Amino acid sequence: MQYLIMCRSLTWAQRSAALLERSGITASVVKAPQGLSTSGCGYAISIYRRFEEARNLLLRNKMINGKIFRRMENGEYQEIG
């Protein structure tokens, strides 16, 4: 299952992904799907595995500043935090 953590900027997303990768969690920076950002274009980190671990790591490092979405089976995104 795909999780998207919205980031305030591309650089922020890159920094977050780098933090996760250093901890062995695979994360990639992606352009946010349309409609997920309330302020226009956005970037997000995409995570498929170890999501809870990733979220906790980012929270501990004060690196979460956007909404979190889970991709549903029908392809739509559900906000989870």
Add this chain to the structure above:
Amino acid sequence: MIYLDNAATTMIKPLPVGRAVLKAMQTMASPGRGGHEPAMRAAKTVFDCRMEAAELFHVPSPEQIVFTMNATHGLNLAISSLAGPGTRVLVSGYEHNSVTRPLAALGAEIHVAEASLFDSAAMLSAFERQLPGMQLVVCTHVSNAFGFILPIYEIAGLCRKQGVPLIVDASQSAGVLPVDYEKLSAAFIAMPGHKGLFGPQGTGILICAQPGSPLLSGGSGSDSIPQLMPEYLPDRLEAGTHNVCGIAGLREGIRYVRQSGLDSIFAHESELLQTMVTELSGTGGLTLYTDRCRNQSGVLSLRSDRRNCEELASLLGEKGVCARAGLHCAPYAHRTAGTLESGTLRFSFSPFNTREEVSRCCQFIKDLL
């Protein structure tokens, strides 16, 4: 050709720099503009350069590394963020026009801490004496005209004690001397990418402790709906398309500096300076601006009684020696040193210069005089 104008720009770069520029030109699009592979490749390159710079300058977060066109751009950003009409600003007597002109244009009240060339103690005393009542300090780390290494860490300490924000011009020190963001606690540190960091022209870095005020407004790649530039770095100060090819090259330049080591680079340039001073000392009619190479980077200015500096530069040019004559866009420095009327002929070294080149240049000078 003997290229000794590295204080203007380092023309000879490590090979990976050119290769990276070409590769970027052929394979990279713009970061923050799309989600496709060439855009993400560009984004990774730009981010990697931020990380390299953050490591070299001990900056805790890569967002604080803002890419600029050059040091002048960075200094204008920094100065316009902290100064306005009537702001009382203290500068050293060795500042470049990229510091003094923006201050003058803003109508700031400029005060000058003067001290003789290479006299660090006197420079520090001057700052200590004149700092009370100031609202901002802008200070060069190394004079571009004379290579004088100012006691910037001590000056930064004075500023911290008195709560006065500091902007550092690291144009001549980045890539040669330690420029430590954490130890300086400066509000902004500006530098070109194309001198000691061996990047292409058209690149620069502004290290930001605070968001600053944008000089340009435009596309930032995300958060597009609000009509003011974002509040956060680096986006706030990076409107428009990045110079991705330049930044790709700059990344390799910074890697070269980190791999070579600042101590090694400075030692090499100091050795070349010492060589030139030794070989030219005692040459009739020649004034060398040095105090036994004390408090001096790899830059040497000189003057001759027998030929003016432009003429000397031109004649040396005919022999394949590249050096810069005149005021070096630093009239303040020349006024302080007493060379405003004559200007000087400046030689500036890089890790790619050799002792043999310097010796040949010295012989040419002696022959011409």
